[in-house]
Amino acid sequence: MSYRAPVSDIVFTLRHVVGLDRELERGTFGDLGADLVEAILTEAGRFATEEIAPLNRIGDEVGAILADGKVTMPPGWKEAYARWTKAGWASLTGPAAFGGQDLPTSLSVATLEMWNSGSMAYGIGPTLTLGAVEAIHAHASPQLKDIFLGKLVSGEWMGTMNLTEPQAGSDLALLRTRAEPRGDGSYLIRGTKIFITYGEHDFTDNIVHLVLARLTDAPPGTRGLSLFLVPKFLVQPDGSLGPRNDVWCRSLEHKLGIHASPTCVMAFGDNEGAVGWLVGEPNRGLNCMFTMMNNARLCVGIQGVAIAERAYQTALAYARERRQGRLPGMPAEDAVAIIAHPDIRRSLMTMKALTQAARAICYETALAADLARHAREAGEREAAQARANLLTPVAKAFSTDIGVEVASIGIQVHGGMGYVEETGAAQHLRDARIAPIYEGTNGIQAIDLVVRKLPLEGGRAIGAYIADMRRIVEAVARIDDPAFGATGGRLAAAVDALERAGIWLAATMPTDPDAALAGATPYLRLFGIAAGGIALARGALAARALASEAPAGSVALARFFAENIAPEAPALAEIVIGGAPSVQAAEMALAS
Amino acid sequence: MSYRAPVSDIVFTLRHVVGLDRELERGTFGDLGADLVEAILTEAGRFATEEIAPLNRIGDEVGAILADGKVTMPPGWKEAYARWTKAGWASLTGPAAFGGQDLPTSLSVATLEMWNSGSMAYGIGPTLTLGAVEAIHAHASPQLKDIFLGKLVSGEWMGTMNLTEPQAGSDLALLRTRAEPRGDGSYLIRGTKIFITYGEHDFTDNIVHLVLARLTDAPPGTRGLSLFLVPKFLVQPDGSLGPRNDVWCRSLEHKLGIHASPTCVMAFGDNEGAVGWLVGEPNRGLNCMFTMMNNARLCVGIQGVAIAERAYQTALAYARERRQGRLPGMPAEDAVAIIAHPDIRRSLMTMKALTQAARAICYETALAADLARHAREAGEREAAQARANLLTPVAKAFSTDIGVEVASIGIQVHGGMGYVEETGAAQHLRDARIAPIYEGTNGIQAIDLVVRKLPLEGGRAIGAYIADMRRIVEAVARIDDPAFGATGGRLAAAVDALERAGIWLAATMPTDPDAALAGATPYLRLFGIAAGGIALARGALAARALASEAPAGSVALARFFAENIAPEAPALAEIVIGGAPSVQAAEMALAS
Structure with missing residues (x-):
C-alpha cells in the first residue's frame, strides 16, 4: 500500500490548529505568506509520495549493507537522496549565510513528517544532519563553519x-x-x-x-x-x-x-x-548537545506521527476493500467492506485521532521554537522558549508511543494479512518501535518533564499552558453545538486532571523524588492526552469557522477523541497521585 | 536470555488463586492430588526450560523452510518434538480410551504456557493437534477414531x-x-x-x-x-x-x-x-468446530501469557544487570542497576502484574471448562460451562493484548539493546503480535463477549461472576490490612464499572446493536482489568493465609495492579457507555 501525503491535514493543522496563520499575518516570519507555505508543503508532499514512499519496502528488504568498511544503501536510495538535495529540501531551515533558506522550524517539521512517512529509515538521516548543522552553527569556530557548514546545509555532506x-x-x-x-x-x-x-x-x-x-x-x-x-x-x-x-x-x-x-x-x-x-x-560538550536536543527530540516525535499516518492510510485502504460479514438482509454469498463494522470504525478512528493529536502537539512545539527565535518582544520569546521546552518531551514521547500503538492497531485491522510482511503493515510496527527509544528514551522524557520542565519559570510555563487549554474548553462550552457531544465536559475533566497531577508532582518532587518519578510516565501520557484533545477541539472550532476550507470531520474527530480517549485522563491522574507506594514496594514482587 | 519456567507462580495460581486445590480435595478429578499436579508441572517446567527454550532463537533465525513441497523444521526441532512426545507431553488431556492421560485442561493449559514461553512457534503446533483430537473424539465415526485418534493423542501424528x-x-x-x-x-x-x-x-x-x-x-x-x-x-x-x-x-x-x-x-x-x-x-461442520473453539481460543490466550512471562524475565534480568545513573552521593564513574529507577520499576511491575493477571484469567477459564465436564452436580456443570463460555473471549483477547503490550514494554526496558535482534526482546514482540489475530481476532472476541456471552443464562452467568468478584472485594475490605493500600476501593470501582457497562450493553444491544458493538473492545478490556485485579487480590489473600508457601510479593503485586492499572476501569465504562455516537459519526472523519 502506498502513501499519499495528507497535505490538507498538515496545512490545516499548521495554519489553523497551532496558529501559524496568525504569525504570518503579524509578520513574525518576514514576508513569508500562507501561499508560499502551502506551495512548499504541496511540493514536499509530492516528493514524499512519489519519490520516497516507493523506496520504503526495498529499504526494509535489502537494508543497508556493510562490506570492506563501506556501507551501501539500498537500490535507488542514493539517487533519491541526490534528487532530494538538488530540490533544496536539505536546506529549508539552514542559516542563510551558509546557503540555507532560513524557513521556520514548524514548516520544516511538517516536511520532515512527510519524509518519514515516506520512509522512516530515510527521514532519520537528514534529521541528524539538521542537528549537526545546528550545533556547528551555534558553537563551532568561524573556520570550522566555513569549511563544513555550507556543505552540510546543502546536503552535499x-x-x-x-x-x-x-x-x-x-x-x-x-x-x-x-x-x-x-x-x-x-x-x-x-x-x-x-x-x-x-x-x-x-x-x-x-x-x-x-x-x-x-x-x-x-x-x-x-x-x-x-x-x-x-x-x-x-x-x-x-x-x-x-x-x-x-x-x-x-x-x-x-x-x-x-x-x-x-x-x-x-x-x-x-x-x-x-x-x-x-x-x-x-x-562544555553537553551544553553544545543541549542546543540541538530540543529540536532533535521534536524531530523524533514527528517520526511517531509520520509512521502513524502511514499505518492509518494503509489500514483505511484495506478496511475499505476487504469484504467480510453481512448487514441484515444481505445474501449469504455477499459481504460488506469491513469499515462498516463498528469495531473496525473504532480502530480506524482511534488511529486517526491519535495521529492528528500528536501531529498538532509536534507542530505546536515547533511553532513555539520558532517564536522563541523570531517573536518581536523579548518577553514573548522567553515565554515561547519555555513553552517549547515544556512541550518537547511530550512531543517526543507521546507521539512515538502512539506511533507504536497506531501501527499495532493497523496490523490488527488487517487480520491475518497484517502479520504477513508483504502487506507492509508489519513493517510500520517494526520501524515505529525505535522512536520511543532513541534520542532519549520515553522514560527519560517523562523524567525530564517532571524534573526540569514542570518547574520552568517557577511553574508559570505549565500554568500558562493550562490556562490556554481552558480557553479552548470554554470556547467549546460557549458554542454549545450538539455535534460536539460531551467534548467540553470530557476535556474540562482532562485539563483538571493534568493540573491536579502536576500540582501533586511539583509538591512531591522536593520531598519524595522517587514517588514523583514513579508517576512520570503516566503523567506524560496524561499531558499528551489533554494536549491532544485540546488541539483537536481547537481544530474543530477552526473548521467550524472556516467551513469549506477545513478537512471534513474535524468536529467528529475531536468528539471521538474527547469521548473515547480523553476519559483516560482522570484515571492517569489517579495513577500519578496514588500509584507510587506500590511502585516503591516493587522490590518484593520483582524478587520472586 | 534464557527462560526459566516460573513453576512456583504457576502452581500457586492454579492451586490457590483459581482454586484447583478445592476441587482436588472434593475429588472432582478422582484420585489426582496436589503432589502429582506439582510433580507434573515441575517436570514440564524442566522440559520447557532445558529443551524448548534453547530452540527459540534458531527457530526465529532459520525458520521453517519449504522445498519440493516439503517443509523442514529448524535444526534440533524435530528431535525435540520426538523427546517431547516420548515423555508423554502430547497425551496429557487425551481420552484414556485412546491412550491419553485424561488429565484436567487446567493442568494442560499450565503446561501449554510453558511450551509457549519456551517457544511460541513450537507451542502452536501441539495446540492445533489438541483441537483436532477434541473434534475427532466428539464427532467422528468409530472407524475414523480407531484409525486416527490414538496416533494423534500420542503425538505420533x-x-x-x-x-x-x-x-x-x-x-x-x-x-x-x-x-x-x-x-x-x-x-x-x-x-x-x-x-x-x-x-x-x-x-x-x-x-x-x-x-x-x-x-x-x-x-x-x-x-x-x-x-x-x-x-x-x-x-x-x-x-x-x-x-x-x-x-x-x-x-x-x-x-x-x-x-x-x-x-x-x-x-x-x-x-x-x-x-x-x-x-x-x-x-454441521461449524458445530463441530464450535466444540473445540473454546479450548482453542483459551490455548491462544495462554500464548499471550507465555510470551509476556518470557518478555518479563528477559527485561528483569537486563534491568538487574545494566548500570546507568547514580543515586545521590555516588561518584560520577559509578552507576546503579537500572532496576533502582522508579520508572523502570513501574515498567517491570506493569509487565509482571499484567502477566500474572492474564495467567489467572486463563487458568480460571480452564478450570471452569474442567468443572463443566467433571463436576458432580448437573447444575454445577452447567454453571461452570456458562462461566467457561463467558470467560473464553476475555482469556483469549485480554491475554493476547497484554502479551503484545508486555513484549513492547520489554523492548523499552532494554533501551537501544531492545531494538537489536540479538537481544531477543524484539522477537518476543514479533511473535506476540500474531496472537491477537488468529483463532478469531480480538475484535471478534469482543463482539462474541457482548453478543453471545453477556446474555448467557439470561444474564445470570455474568451476574454470578460479578457476585464472586464482589466477595473478593469484601474480603479485602474485611482484613483491612494497610499493605493492601487502596486495593479494596479501586477494585470495588472496577467491578462497579464492569457491571454498569454490562447493564448498558445488555439494554442497548436489542435496540441499537451498532452502538453496543462500538463498545465491545473497551468492554472486553474493562472485563480483563476487573477480572485480573480481582484474581491478583484473591492471590494476595491466599498468600497472606499461606505465608511461606506463597510467592513473595503477592500483596504488593495485587496492590500495584489495583492502584496503577485498575483505575482505567471506570474510564473504560465511560467509553463503552458514552463513546458510541462518535464512533458511528466516523464516516465523515474517515472520509477526509
Missing part, C-alpha cells in the same frame, strides 16, 4: 551525532572516549561509539561526525565532556577532500526495523587516531 | 485446522472449498486454504487435516459447511501409511514472527482430488 558507548546510553557521565591535543589546535580522538545512525553510507562523499569525548585532563562525569568535529575525510584548504580519517564503521546492528538506516559501531582512532576539532568550549 | 480461504477469514460464510461424494463413503475435496498452521512439516510421518468444505448440494452460508478429515497419507487397514493424498503445501507465509511455525497455503485436490471423510453430520 551529512552529519552524525556520536554519544552512546556500550557502557553509556542514557547515562552520558559514563562516556570514555578520549581526546588528546596535538598542539596544532586539532585533537586525536580514540574510542568506540555504538548506535551511530547513518555513521557510514554512500549518500555523500564526506560525513561529519560530532563526537562527545573527554580531554586528557577532564573531570569525571558529564562536566568533563567536550564536543569534537571528526570528518570522515579531512578537508584541504581549497575545500577538496584530503586523506581518509581514522574513523571506521566496524559493524551494523541487526535491527527490528528501519533496516535501511545504517546503525553503526564506529571506531575512532583504532590506528593512528582520528583527527578532530573542538566545537565550543572544553568540557 | 499431528493435526491441523483448515478454515481460512483468501476471501474468507473472520467470515466463514464465504468459504468455497468443495467436497464431492465418491460413493464409497469418502469424498474428494478441492479448494485452497490459507494461513494453515503446521500444514506441512517434518515432525511426524503423517498429518491429519480437518477441513471445512461444502458438499455439492449444500446451502450457502455457514449452514452449508461440513467438516472433513483429510490425511496427508492415506492409511492402510493395518494402520500403516498408504498412498500420498492430493494435499500439498504450495507456499509458506513470510511472517513478522513465529518463523518456525510453518504457515501454509494448502492446495486440496489440485490433481486427482484430496480424499477425505466426513466428520459429524453433513452441513
Whole structure:
C-alpha cells in the first residue's frame, strides 16, 4: 500500500490548529505568506509520495549493507537522496549565510513528517544532519563553519551525532572516549561509539561526525565532556577532500526495523587516531548537545506521527476493500467492506485521532521554537522558549508511543494479512518501535518533564499552558453545538486532571523524588492526552469557522477523541497521585 | 536470555488463586492430588526450560523452510518434538480410551504456557493437534477414531485446522472449498486454504487435516459447511501409511514472527482430488468446530501469557544487570542497576502484574471448562460451562493484548539493546503480535463477549461472576490490612464499572446493536482489568493465609495492579457507555 501525503491535514493543522496563520499575518516570519507555505508543503508532499514512499519496502528488504568498511544503501536510495538535495529540501531551515533558506522550524517539521512517512529509515538521516548543522552553527569556530557548514546545509555532506558507548546510553557521565591535543589546535580522538545512525553510507562523499569525548585532563562525569568535529575525510584548504580519517564503521546492528538506516559501531582512532576539532568550549560538550536536543527530540516525535499516518492510510485502504460479514438482509454469498463494522470504525478512528493529536502537539512545539527565535518582544520569546521546552518531551514521547500503538492497531485491522510482511503493515510496527527509544528514551522524557520542565519559570510555563487549554474548553462550552457531544465536559475533566497531577508532582518532587518519578510516565501520557484533545477541539472550532476550507470531520474527530480517549485522563491522574507506594514496594514482587 | 519456567507462580495460581486445590480435595478429578499436579508441572517446567527454550532463537533465525513441497523444521526441532512426545507431553488431556492421560485442561493449559514461553512457534503446533483430537473424539465415526485418534493423542501424528480461504477469514460464510461424494463413503475435496498452521512439516510421518468444505448440494452460508478429515497419507487397514493424498503445501507465509511455525497455503485436490471423510453430520461442520473453539481460543490466550512471562524475565534480568545513573552521593564513574529507577520499576511491575493477571484469567477459564465436564452436580456443570463460555473471549483477547503490550514494554526496558535482534526482546514482540489475530481476532472476541456471552443464562452467568468478584472485594475490605493500600476501593470501582457497562450493553444491544458493538473492545478490556485485579487480590489473600508457601510479593503485586492499572476501569465504562455516537459519526472523519 502506498502513501499519499495528507497535505490538507498538515496545512490545516499548521495554519489553523497551532496558529501559524496568525504569525504570518503579524509578520513574525518576514514576508513569508500562507501561499508560499502551502506551495512548499504541496511540493514536499509530492516528493514524499512519489519519490520516497516507493523506496520504503526495498529499504526494509535489502537494508543497508556493510562490506570492506563501506556501507551501501539500498537500490535507488542514493539517487533519491541526490534528487532530494538538488530540490533544496536539505536546506529549508539552514542559516542563510551558509546557503540555507532560513524557513521556520514548524514548516520544516511538517516536511520532515512527510519524509518519514515516506520512509522512516530515510527521514532519520537528514534529521541528524539538521542537528549537526545546528550545533556547528551555534558553537563551532568561524573556520570550522566555513569549511563544513555550507556543505552540510546543502546536503552535499551529512552529519552524525556520536554519544552512546556500550557502557553509556542514557547515562552520558559514563562516556570514555578520549581526546588528546596535538598542539596544532586539532585533537586525536580514540574510542568506540555504538548506535551511530547513518555513521557510514554512500549518500555523500564526506560525513561529519560530532563526537562527545573527554580531554586528557577532564573531570569525571558529564562536566568533563567536550564536543569534537571528526570528518570522515579531512578537508584541504581549497575545500577538496584530503586523506581518509581514522574513523571506521566496524559493524551494523541487526535491527527490528528501519533496516535501511545504517546503525553503526564506529571506531575512532583504532590506528593512528582520528583527527578532530573542538566545537565550543572544553568540557562544555553537553551544553553544545543541549542546543540541538530540543529540536532533535521534536524531530523524533514527528517520526511517531509520520509512521502513524502511514499505518492509518494503509489500514483505511484495506478496511475499505476487504469484504467480510453481512448487514441484515444481505445474501449469504455477499459481504460488506469491513469499515462498516463498528469495531473496525473504532480502530480506524482511534488511529486517526491519535495521529492528528500528536501531529498538532509536534507542530505546536515547533511553532513555539520558532517564536522563541523570531517573536518581536523579548518577553514573548522567553515565554515561547519555555513553552517549547515544556512541550518537547511530550512531543517526543507521546507521539512515538502512539506511533507504536497506531501501527499495532493497523496490523490488527488487517487480520491475518497484517502479520504477513508483504502487506507492509508489519513493517510500520517494526520501524515505529525505535522512536520511543532513541534520542532519549520515553522514560527519560517523562523524567525530564517532571524534573526540569514542570518547574520552568517557577511553574508559570505549565500554568500558562493550562490556562490556554481552558480557553479552548470554554470556547467549546460557549458554542454549545450538539455535534460536539460531551467534548467540553470530557476535556474540562482532562485539563483538571493534568493540573491536579502536576500540582501533586511539583509538591512531591522536593520531598519524595522517587514517588514523583514513579508517576512520570503516566503523567506524560496524561499531558499528551489533554494536549491532544485540546488541539483537536481547537481544530474543530477552526473548521467550524472556516467551513469549506477545513478537512471534513474535524468536529467528529475531536468528539471521538474527547469521548473515547480523553476519559483516560482522570484515571492517569489517579495513577500519578496514588500509584507510587506500590511502585516503591516493587522490590518484593520483582524478587520472586 | 534464557527462560526459566516460573513453576512456583504457576502452581500457586492454579492451586490457590483459581482454586484447583478445592476441587482436588472434593475429588472432582478422582484420585489426582496436589503432589502429582506439582510433580507434573515441575517436570514440564524442566522440559520447557532445558529443551524448548534453547530452540527459540534458531527457530526465529532459520525458520521453517519449504522445498519440493516439503517443509523442514529448524535444526534440533524435530528431535525435540520426538523427546517431547516420548515423555508423554502430547497425551496429557487425551481420552484414556485412546491412550491419553485424561488429565484436567487446567493442568494442560499450565503446561501449554510453558511450551509457549519456551517457544511460541513450537507451542502452536501441539495446540492445533489438541483441537483436532477434541473434534475427532466428539464427532467422528468409530472407524475414523480407531484409525486416527490414538496416533494423534500420542503425538505420533499431528493435526491441523483448515478454515481460512483468501476471501474468507473472520467470515466463514464465504468459504468455497468443495467436497464431492465418491460413493464409497469418502469424498474428494478441492479448494485452497490459507494461513494453515503446521500444514506441512517434518515432525511426524503423517498429518491429519480437518477441513471445512461444502458438499455439492449444500446451502450457502455457514449452514452449508461440513467438516472433513483429510490425511496427508492415506492409511492402510493395518494402520500403516498408504498412498500420498492430493494435499500439498504450495507456499509458506513470510511472517513478522513465529518463523518456525510453518504457515501454509494448502492446495486440496489440485490433481486427482484430496480424499477425505466426513466428520459429524453433513452441513454441521461449524458445530463441530464450535466444540473445540473454546479450548482453542483459551490455548491462544495462554500464548499471550507465555510470551509476556518470557518478555518479563528477559527485561528483569537486563534491568538487574545494566548500570546507568547514580543515586545521590555516588561518584560520577559509578552507576546503579537500572532496576533502582522508579520508572523502570513501574515498567517491570506493569509487565509482571499484567502477566500474572492474564495467567489467572486463563487458568480460571480452564478450570471452569474442567468443572463443566467433571463436576458432580448437573447444575454445577452447567454453571461452570456458562462461566467457561463467558470467560473464553476475555482469556483469549485480554491475554493476547497484554502479551503484545508486555513484549513492547520489554523492548523499552532494554533501551537501544531492545531494538537489536540479538537481544531477543524484539522477537518476543514479533511473535506476540500474531496472537491477537488468529483463532478469531480480538475484535471478534469482543463482539462474541457482548453478543453471545453477556446474555448467557439470561444474564445470570455474568451476574454470578460479578457476585464472586464482589466477595473478593469484601474480603479485602474485611482484613483491612494497610499493605493492601487502596486495593479494596479501586477494585470495588472496577467491578462497579464492569457491571454498569454490562447493564448498558445488555439494554442497548436489542435496540441499537451498532452502538453496543462500538463498545465491545473497551468492554472486553474493562472485563480483563476487573477480572485480573480481582484474581491478583484473591492471590494476595491466599498468600497472606499461606505465608511461606506463597510467592513473595503477592500483596504488593495485587496492590500495584489495583492502584496503577485498575483505575482505567471506570474510564473504560465511560467509553463503552458514552463513546458510541462518535464512533458511528466516523464516516465523515474517515472520509477526509
